[in-house]
Amino acid sequence: MSQELRINNNKFIDQTTRLSFKFNGEKLYGYKGDTLASALLANNIHLVGRSFKYHRPRGIMTCGSEEPNAIVQIGNDPSLTDPNVRATEIELYEGLEAFSQNCWPNVKFDIGGINNLLSPLLPAGFYYKTFMWPASFWEKYEFFIRHSAGLGKSPTKPDRDIYDHKYYHCDVLVVGGGISGIMAAKLSAENNNETLLIDDKNILGGTTIYQNNDCFQIDGIHTNYWLENEIKKIKNIKNLTIKTRTSLAAYHGYNYLLAKENLSDHLSPDERKNKIRQRLWKIRAKKVIIATGSIERPLIFNNNDRPGIMLSSAIKKFIDFYGVKTGKEISLFTNNDSVYETAISLKKSGVNIISIIDIRDKSSSKIVKEVEKHNIKIYWNHTIVNTEGYRRISFIEIMKLSDDGSGVIGKKIKLKTDCLGISGGWTPMVHLFTQSGGKLKFRSNDNVFLPDKNKTPSDQISIGSCNGDFDIKDIILNSNKDVKTFLGIENSPFDNLKVESSREEMKRNIWLLPSDKPIGKTKPFLDFQNDSTAKDVKLALREGFKSIEHVKRYTTTGMGTDQGKLSNMHALGIIAETTGTNMGELGTTTFRPPYTPLTFGAIVGRNVGEFFDHTRKTAMHNWHVQNKAKFENVGQWKRAWYYPKNGETMFEAVQRESKAARESVGILDASTLGKIDIQGTDASEFLNRVYTNAWSKLAVGKCRYGLMLNEDGMVYDDGVTTRLSENHYIMTTTTGGAANVLTKLEDYLQTEWPELDVYLTTVTDHFSTISICGPNSKKILSKVIPDLDLSDENFPHMSFKNSIINGIKCRVMRISFTGEHSYEINIQSNYAKHVWELCMDAGKNYNITPYGTETMHLLRAEKGFIITGQDTDGTMTPSDLQMDWIIGKKKFDFIGKRSLYRSDTIRDDRKQLVGLLTDDPKEILEEGAQIVEKLNQKPVEMLGHVTSSYFSPNLNKSIALAVIKSGKKLKGKKFFVPMENKNINVTVTDTVFFDKENKRLNA
Amino acid sequence: MFIINCPYCGERDQTEFSSGGEAHIARPKQPTELSDDEWAEFLFMRKNIKGIQFERWNHSHGCRKWFNVVRDTSNDKIHAVYKMGEKPPVNK
Amino acid sequence: MLNFETTLQDSKSYGDLTLSEVEPILKINLRSNKREFSTKIGKLLSIIPPIEANTSSSNEDYSVLWLSPDEWLIYSNNKISYEQQNLLEENLFNNISNINQGSVTNVTDHWVMINLKGYKIYDLLSKSSPYDFKNFKMKKGSVTQTLLNHTDVILHNIYDNNLNLFVRRSFSEDLWLWINDSARFL
Known part of the structure; x- marks a missing residue:
């Protein structure tokens, strides 16, 4: 392979381990330690993608997470492929396959490139302006837009990778492992703080770890050697945990931070097997030290987006860290001193530097003098007015700047170059700081937004270049001082370091560099990913947009996957300049998490597949499974829904089960009902206050149905409560309401009625409940518990008995939710399955039929019994349900009582529960269907809706419950239920359809 | 996600708690004597202010106790926690 | 059985x-805010329910866990039969709940x-x-x-x-x- 762009003997790249990879199908090689970007550059590939709007060829521009252009699709496995990955961040592994995005048919010839020629027709807001009208055309436009836009392809199959979550608590979190982060971590950990240091790279040390330059020294050695030594030392500190390949995504209040650790993205597919791919760290730190550094700014000039144009700092990292020359004839363009460091690095590696174009008049700092010694041509007070080269930069054209910098003068000079490094200064990475609630201030001499020390939450600091220190001397001095103060440390090993650096004296900033052409004929790109130019921003301002948040959305500047890490400052600068506003007053757009994109996998962790939601199971669950039950989700419970036999449909099974329960005996697992054990001398008084009816006179051993309201008078829950002894009750709640009812009752006891002597304990899972119902239920129970006297005299309806089944205590209630003679056995759950089997055994000769929730619902509907949550929806009073009989009108008070005679609750045109019969008895209504009186009305008036509907096998006709306006007085009235293709005629009836005299309860 | 200092269990993650809305709205002792408007005032009217708010919280996944919290809704800073029935530690 | x-x-x-x-x-939930409750339990089980939050007290047979200022969970440190569990529950219930000193609830x-x-x-x-x-x-x-x-x-x-x-x-x-x-x- 040709690796003529490689420098040998680089310590960060393992040149003994060659890795093969594919880019757009072409087989290429790189080395262990490379990123995809460095490996591509070593293969002389700059062109990696197309821009979003104009489909202009774009190349690798940076070496980090701020990369706007080199966005690739990794892999093509339909369940593992990853779109929108930054080539600068993906570590190379054997067998890596990457593809360019946003181009068709390929990156070198892209049909969408025609948009580039049409670009005068595609100004800011083009989509908003053009595709708004006519509205009916939107679908056609959308088709066109969706086909030509879009970044990357989503995986089409479920992700096979494993993602993990981890909560982590520490005293101090240090974000960023550059020189200031390393210093902070050492100071923190050596002073008794449990410290976590995280860095998104695979190697600690930030940019200093490859800063091998005579101008920058600490205690007489180059900064890289000094830092390398420090990193070796901190690895042995006991209190310090170091996580590399871990990027901080979000910084929330109370120092709650989310970080994503990449555990196997850098491994080959074989090595990844059975390993966690990514782990989301949920960190709680008592204190946070932000040392996230800064990123270099581009310069905004005509045609500044060609492949081969890169940040100067990226060129430096590719040569110093990855050992890759990004070109053979490199030019540098700057407004500050940092490109001179790049120049020295290039020179040392024998790269030819064509020229340095500097918009400043001069700079006489140490590093510039050093460069001048190498006889490199520097064009002071010059700017680039144009670049050439379609798939790779080939020429630059430069001219002298006018005195005020607004125009160019003199002769145009054309220089041949195959790579251009640009630097517009540095932007501190204040994203995390502002996410946490910190406020920024503006420093005008170098145009940076910095953390405002007076508006920084007390439990965090920012240090290093994210705090605006760009000179290594300042970084070391201030980081040391600030961390000491922050953590209350007296002495530090960094107190007397001797630091040498090259101090930058001269600064000049021009947000939009002039060209010899009028601005309308130029393409000065601001946001490289979203293709917005300085022109677009100016247009937006002319059109009247003033707020930066509006300009951002109108021009889409800063709205790509890179979130404008490179472009935002220039956009703000141009807005400020154009509108004559001070940048500090203009402020910034809001920085929102995540800092870099997170995978959905990392967000959900292991809560996928069987762990997506909880499943609660009853003690009889396995029996239901063995007997082929279909299950229904009720909250988190898995409840037996129906038990199909011999290929029955659901309808057939439910009809059979419903008939069997009324004709002989049915058995139901009712264990999911909430059960609350109530003890205390005021238990009766408590029940009086929480239920609408009276409880004081309920005799020991008796059961009573109760309705619980909200304070607004609406039905909240219902169930049967049994008086076990003088001061001991057991309350049942609905399945779904169990947890909320307990919380609500505790609330009243703790806050409103602390004087009551009442204790509540949930026993929902302790007891399982077996309900046996039907005319033969008594025979079954007498076989299972032969000692129990089941005569109506001893054990009447709505009473309870303590009993024993084969040595195990149980509570038997004679209560009924079906209108049949029935019993509920409550027994400790670990014995419940066995008792269920005993019942089944005892019922063999009576065709005992297990039934599920569907049959239960049907049977109770035949009796007109409500299900809270199905026939009620939080807007039904007891009176609306025709249950006025359950209101204890003589009671002084109960929850919701006062609301029952508010002007709104006594209206007689409220929706009220009624029975509904279809004129055609075979016609079954749909639950939720609307009820109307007039069909030809426009708009048609909705009078109510169907809440429950079944075909009753015991009545041989369809029955339904519904809520209808003023329903109570409409008995016999005819309505329509309009459906998609027919209108169903219905008649309002009583809510009780079956056994209106309740004869069967004692049958 | 806050950290709430449960007055019974100590500092815990917010996920262990549930919010119960505005605090110090006592249930009237004699609801029957209230007019519709007075009852509606108790039932529906809540301040929902930006700034210092007195709230009820329940340590629902811990000791299940209800208590009061003084929270600045503009920055989620919790200034105090105190038990039910206790007087607010700062002027309400 | x-x-x-x-x-x-x-x-x-x-x-x-x-x-x-x-x-x-055996697992039993206890609730009380009565003054004599602690001594009662002490007499019945030779163990005092802890009043310090997030702590427990244990002897050879039982552990009592603090759940809230008026709630505790007792569990037996050793495996015990259903009959023994029953006797213990009844003993506690009769000597606490039945004389209005708090609640005793079997949560085994x-x-x-x-x-x-x-x-x-x-x-x-x-x-x-x-x-x-x-x-x-x-x-x-x-x-x-x-x-x-x-x-x-x-x-x-x-x-x-x-x-x-x-x-x-x-x-x-x-x-x-x-x-x-x-x-x-x-």
Whole structure:
């Protein structure tokens, strides 16, 4: 392979381990330690993608997470492929396959490139302006837009990778492992703080770890050697945990931070097997030290987006860290001193530097003098007015700047170059700081937004270049001082370091560099990913947009996957300049998490597949499974829904089960009902206050149905409560309401009625409940518990008995939710399955039929019994349900009582529960269907809706419950239920359809 | 996600708690004597202010106790926690 | 006698980490805010319910876990028969609840107790519990109620890297699967 762009003997790249990879199908090689970007550059590939709007060829521009252009699709496995990955961040592994995005048919010839020629027709807001009208055309436009836009392809199959979550608590979190982060971590950990240091790279040390330059020294050695030594030392500190390949995504209040650790993205597919791919760290730190550094700014000039144009700092990292020359004839363009460091690095590696174009008049700092010694041509007070080269930069054209910098003068000079490094200064990475609630201030001499020390939450600091220190001397001095103060440390090993650096004296900033052409004929790109130019921003301002948040959305500047890490400052600068506003007053757009994109996998962790939601199971669950039950989700419970036999449909099974329960005996697992054990001398008084009816006179051993309201008078829950002894009750709640009812009752006891002597304990899972119902239920129970006297005299309806089944205590209630003679056995759950089997055994000769929730619902509907949550929806009073009989009108008070005679609750045109019969008895209504009186009305008036509907096998006709306006007085009235293709005629009836005299309860 | 200092269990993650809305709205002792408007005032009217708010919280996944919290809704800073029935530690 | 069938009936190990359901043991929930309650319990069980939050007290036979200022969970440290469980429950009920000194509620089958052992148990719990285990793991006898994989649990530190976890019976299979899944990725 040709690796003529490689420098040998680089310590960060393992040149003994060659890795093969594919880019757009072409087989290429790189080395262990490379990123995809460095490996591509070593293969002389700059062109990696197309821009979003104009489909202009774009190349690798940076070496980090701020990369706007080199966005690739990794892999093509339909369940593992990853779109929108930054080539600068993906570590190379054997067998890596990457593809360019946003181009068709390929990156070198892209049909969408025609948009580039049409670009005068595609100004800011083009989509908003053009595709708004006519509205009916939107679908056609959308088709066109969706086909030509879009970044990357989503995986089409479920992700096979494993993602993990981890909560982590520490005293101090240090974000960023550059020189200031390393210093902070050492100071923190050596002073008794449990410290976590995280860095998104695979190697600690930030940019200093490859800063091998005579101008920058600490205690007489180059900064890289000094830092390398420090990193070796901190690895042995006991209190310090170091996580590399871990990027901080979000910084929330109370120092709650989310970080994503990449555990196997850098491994080959074989090595990844059975390993966690990514782990989301949920960190709680008592204190946070932000040392996230800064990123270099581009310069905004005509045609500044060609492949081969890169940040100067990226060129430096590719040569110093990855050992890759990004070109053979490199030019540098700057407004500050940092490109001179790049120049020295290039020179040392024998790269030819064509020229340095500097918009400043001069700079006489140490590093510039050093460069001048190498006889490199520097064009002071010059700017680039144009670049050439379609798939790779080939020429630059430069001219002298006018005195005020607004125009160019003199002769145009054309220089041949195959790579251009640009630097517009540095932007501190204040994203995390502002996410946490910190406020920024503006420093005008170098145009940076910095953390405002007076508006920084007390439990965090920012240090290093994210705090605006760009000179290594300042970084070391201030980081040391600030961390000491922050953590209350007296002495530090960094107190007397001797630091040498090259101090930058001269600064000049021009947000939009002039060209010899009028601005309308130029393409000065601001946001490289979203293709917005300085022109677009100016247009937006002319059109009247003033707020930066509006300009951002109108021009889409800063709205790509890179979130404008490179472009935002220039956009703000141009807005400020154009509108004559001070940048500090203009402020910034809001920085929102995540800092870099997170995978959905990392967000959900292991809560996928069987762990997506909880499943609660009853003690009889396995029996239901063995007997082929279909299950229904009720909250988190898995409840037996129906038990199909011999290929029955659901309808057939439910009809059979419903008939069997009324004709002989049915058995139901009712264990999911909430059960609350109530003890205390005021238990009766408590029940009086929480239920609408009276409880004081309920005799020991008796059961009573109760309705619980909200304070607004609406039905909240219902169930049967049994008086076990003088001061001991057991309350049942609905399945779904169990947890909320307990919380609500505790609330009243703790806050409103602390004087009551009442204790509540949930026993929902302790007891399982077996309900046996039907005319033969008594025979079954007498076989299972032969000692129990089941005569109506001893054990009447709505009473309870303590009993024993084969040595195990149980509570038997004679209560009924079906209108049949029935019993509920409550027994400790670990014995419940066995008792269920005993019942089944005892019922063999009576065709005992297990039934599920569907049959239960049907049977109770035949009796007109409500299900809270199905026939009620939080807007039904007891009176609306025709249950006025359950209101204890003589009671002084109960929850919701006062609301029952508010002007709104006594209206007689409220929706009220009624029975509904279809004129055609075979016609079954749909639950939720609307009820109307007039069909030809426009708009048609909705009078109510169907809440429950079944075909009753015991009545041989369809029955339904519904809520209808003023329903109570409409008995016999005819309505329509309009459906998609027919209108169903219905008649309002009583809510009780079956056994209106309740004869069967004692049958 | 806050950290709430449960007055019974100590500092815990917010996920262990549930919010119960505005605090110090006592249930009237004699609801029957209230007019519709007075009852509606108790039932529906809540301040929902930006700034210092007195709230009820329940340590629902811990000791299940209800208590009061003084929270600045503009920055989620919790200034105090105190038990039910206790007087607010700062002027309400 | 009826067949006794617990939910998990299983024990598993992953490296030095072992997980197992412990049955049959007695579990009783106590609630009281009465002054004499503590001495009553002391007389009945020779153990005083702790008043300090997040702690427990134990003797040879029982552990009493603090759940809230007026609530405790007692469990038997040893496996005991159904008859013994019954006698204990009745004794407590008659001497506490029946004389209005608080409530006594049998929750034996409400909770499933899982024992977790091994030096990585806290790594496992931290995968889905927001609780800071720093103090908990250092102090034998610590108790906490928190969330594990969004499920309510009570945790009781019995010795170094050895704890009992209580989860509601209906959630136990679900949490058991989660614990086993997570144990594979420590």
